[in-house]
Amino acid sequence: MEPRRVTLADMNQKFEHKIKVLFQHCDPAGIVFYPRYFEMVNQTVEEWHEVGLRHSFSQMHRESGYGVPTVSIGAEFTAPSHMGDVLTWSLEVTKLGRTSAHLRIIAVCGEALRMTATPVLVSVHMATGRPVPWSDDIRARMGSFLIAAK
Amino acid sequence: MEPRRVTLADMNQKFEHKIKVLFQHCDPAGIVFYPRYFEMVNQTVEEWHEVGLRHSFSQMHRESGYGVPTVSIGAEFTAPSHMGDVLTWSLEVTKLGRTSAHLRIIAVCGEALRMTATPVLVSVHMATGRPVPWSDDIRARMGSFLIAAK
Amino acid sequence: MEPRRVTLADMNQKFEHKIKVLFQHCDPAGIVFYPRYFEMVNQTVEEWHEVGLRHSFSQMHRESGYGVPTVSIGAEFTAPSHMGDVLTWSLEVTKLGRTSAHLRIIAVCGEALRMTATPVLVSVHMATGRPVPWSDDIRARMGSFLIAAK
Amino acid sequence: MEPRRVTLADMNQKFEHKIKVLFQHCDPAGIVFYPRYFEMVNQTVEEWHEVGLRHSFSQMHRESGYGVPTVSIGAEFTAPSHMGDVLTWSLEVTKLGRTSAHLRIIAVCGEALRMTATPVLVSVHMATGRPVPWSDDIRARMGSFLIAAK
Numbered sequence: 001m002e003p004r005r006v007t008l009a010d011m012n013q014k015f016e017h018k019i020k021v022l023f024q025h026c027d028p029a030g031i032v033f034y035p036r037y038f039e040m041v042n043q044t045v046e047e048w049h050e051v052g053l054r055h056s057f058s059q060m061h062r063e064s065g066y067g068v069p070t071v072s073i074g075a076e077f078t079a080p081s082h083m084g085d086v087l088t089w090s091l092e093v094t095k096l097g098r099t100s101a102h103l104r105i106i107a108v109c110g111e112a113l114r115m116t117a118t119p120v121l122v123s124v125h126m127a128t129g130r131p132v133p134w135s136d137d138i139r140a141r142m143g144s145f146l147i148a149a150k
Numbered sequence: 151m152e153p154r155r156v157t158l159a160d161m162n163q164k165f166e167h168k169i170k171v172l173f174q175h176c177d178p179a180g181i182v183f184y185p186r187y188f189e190m191v192n193q194t195v196e197e198w199h200e201v202g203l204r205h206s207f208s209q210m211h212r213e214s215g216y217g218v219p220t221v222s223i224g225a226e227f228t229a230p231s232h233m234g235d236v237l238t239w240s241l242e243v244t245k246l247g248r249t250s251a252h253l254r255i256i257a258v259c260g261e262a263l264r265m266t267a268t269p270v271l272v273s274v275h276m277a278t279g280r281p282v283p284w285s286d287d288i289r290a291r292m293g294s295f296l297i298a299a300k
Numbered sequence: 301m302e303p304r305r306v307t308l309a310d311m312n313q314k315f316e317h318k319i320k321v322l323f324q325h326c327d328p329a330g331i332v333f334y335p336r337y338f339e340m341v342n343q344t345v346e347e348w349h350e351v352g353l354r355h356s357f358s359q360m361h362r363e364s365g366y367g368v369p370t371v372s373i374g375a376e377f378t379a380p381s382h383m384g385d386v387l388t389w390s391l392e393v394t395k396l397g398r399t400s401a402h403l404r405i406i407a408v409c410g411e412a413l414r415m416t417a418t419p420v421l422v423s424v425h426m427a428t429g430r431p432v433p434w435s436d437d438i439r440a441r442m443g444s445f446l447i448a449a450k
Numbered sequence: 451m452e453p454r455r456v457t458l459a460d461m462n463q464k465f466e467h468k469i470k471v472l473f474q475h476c477d478p479a480g481i482v483f484y485p486r487y488f489e490m491v492n493q494t495v496e497e498w499h500e501v502g503l504r505h506s507f508s509q510m511h512r513e514s515g516y517g518v519p520t521v522s523i524g525a526e527f528t529a530p531s532h533m534g535d536v537l538t539w540s541l542e543v544t545k546l547g548r549t550s551a552h553l554r555i556i557a558v559c560g561e562a563l564r565m566t567a568t569p570v571l572v573s574v575h576m577a578t579g580r581p582v583p584w585s586d587d588i589r590a591r592m593g594s595f596l597i598a599a600k
Contacts, residue, residue: 022342022343022346023342023346023357023361023477023478023483024339024342024343024477024483024485026477026478027473027474027476027477027478028211028473028476028477028478028479028480028533029211029217029219029276029478030361030362030478033192033473033474034188034192034220034223035185035186035188035189035192035474036185038184038185038188039185039324042183042184042185042322042323042324043322043324046322046323050384056384057322057323057383057384058382058383058384059384061178061179061323061330061383062330062382062383067179069179069227069230070184070227071226071227072224072225072226072227073184073224073225074222074223074224074225075222075223075224076221076222077219077220077221077222080219080279082358082362083357083358083361083362083478084350084356084357084358084359126179129230172492172493172496173327173328173333173492173496173507173511174327174333174335174489174492174493176327176328177323177324177326177327177328178323178326178327178328178329178330178383179328180328180511180512183323183324185324189474192472192473192474193472193474196472196473200534206534207473207533207534208532208533208534209534211473211480211533212480212532212533232508232512233328233507233508233511233512234500234506234507234508234509328511329511329517329519329576333492334488334492334520334523335485335486335488335489335492336485338484338485338488339485342483342484342485361478361479367479369479369527369530370484370527371526371527372524372525372526372527373484373524373525374522374523374524374525375522375523375524376521376522377519377520377521377522380519380579426479429530
């Protein structure tokens with residue numbers, strides 16, 4: 001009956017972390033300036049790589065020569081966030097391709113939905129910019145965050 | 151025949167400005183970090199308000215009590231941009247509602263498409279957050295940037 | 301004997317928190333871009349207000365009409381920080397005036413000093429921009445972070 | 451007699467460019483958030499390298515293997531800047547060492563001083579982080595921006 005209630009059922013595993021809205025995220029209207037939300041989305045993807053996939057960005061960029069650029073993203077800003085709000089960000093994989101991963105990332109404050117982002121990441125070889133298949137290891141770990149088919 | 155060639159035909163009027171990619175826009179991979187692109191998109195909307203609509207953000211926020219928050223946005227990052235690249239940003243209105251405006255904003259470097267963004271702005275009364283119709287004046291000016299029906 | 305060893309002796313009370321260096325903080329050289337350090341400095345001052353002084357920025361800006369702009373700052377960047385580094389930020393008050401507070405904020409990674417910042421905050425009435433004396437309450441709490449005279 | 455009047459006499463050559471204060475530079479108090487000023491300072495140094503020294507950052511970082519990290523900086527924020535203000539940034543060299551350059555950068559809006567920054571740059575070999583002497587070429591060009599001894 002409550003269409004905005006956030007349900008993340010049917011997920012096998014879900015990654016979640018918190019970010020507090022700081023002075024530096026807010027614009028002259030006193031609410032989060034939307035490009036700062038994308039920094040938080042990127043931070044969520046980064047923390048997920050480190051904690052959820054056990055393959056940190058620093059390891060990836062400094063050692064492996066591979067990267068995961070965002071090739072597209074959609075976002076909806078459902079309600080504004082204010083200084084001091086603690087946002088809970090959660091991430092699920094909605095589609096896992098050979099060289100790509102479609103994610104759905106949402107931010108809630110308490111029960112209230114604030115924003116939804118749907119980035120698509122592609123695994124690339126940094127020197128050439130060419131897509132490369134996920135390693136079996138990463139693919140298996142990403143798979144555990146894949147939302148179950150309904 | 152060339153699907154990536156940027157054509158902006160059928161527009162009545164088009165807003166355009168340039169932004170140079172600076173050191174501060176670039177990530178450890180040496181390319182524009184995508185949240186910085188959204189700062190450039192916002193700057194494009196802001197310059198368009200000032201130059202194209204003759205209704206600057208500072209005037210709007212400091213005097214009128216109205217704002218134009220972005221309620222949703224889609225983006226595609228077609229090719230990476232590097233330090234020193236001069237990006238030409240252009241903006242057209244794809245749909246003009248009573249209280250909303252759908253925009254298409256693209257960035258090119260020379261002939262090469264770099265990114266496309268499709269923000270939806272809503273006219274709101276800042277104190278209440280409620281949507282309010284565009285003034286006749288703003289609506290008429292926005293209309294001159296509306297892409298012609300084909 | 302070791303001039304770079306970080307000692308914070310002679311302090312009555314010290315505020316400390318941690319910030320992890322993220323992808324978004326780093327420049328094309330792969331190290332923290334120095335304006336991002338100032339965002340971390342500001343975050344340290346903001347967390348100190350909330351936790352140490354029990355007077356949050358959101359409370360201050362939304363309710364009281366007072367603010368604490370930074371009127372000057374000095375900074376030394378002793379060694380670069382890389383993605384994934386966890387920085388421990390600590391703050392002490394070096395001088396407490398009637399309307400101003402001189403701070404010393406340092407960031408270390410393990411034992412290694414990374415940067416030192418010395419901001420001067422002034423208590424102002426936001427509408428007029430005029431300096432106003434600290435309240436007795438805030439002054440007393442700030443005093444507990446004042447470095448002891450030697 | 452007027453201590454705040456901006457005089458840049460006794461300079462051989464001076465680098466100057468303009469930056470407009472945008473929505474994205476401003477904080478909930480409606481004025482420039484000071485870490486954004488440091489992005490403008492960095493942009494000033496970057497433009498000076500390209501236009502004044504004819505040795506762009508992109509050339510430097512992508513080709514030469516040398517960089518010019520800021521090792522220390524001081525700043526005074528004399529008066530706040532608001533959305534829409536056009537700031538004129540100027541740069542002079544106050545001291546030129548074998549491997550370092552001391553700069554003074556100021557921002558004015560009309561006749562009014564807004565901020566002063568005094569960064570110290572060091573020429574380093576990026577791979578090792580070791581200081582290296584300026585090339586004769588760069589040193590000569592930097593010298594033309596050196597403020598004359600009084």
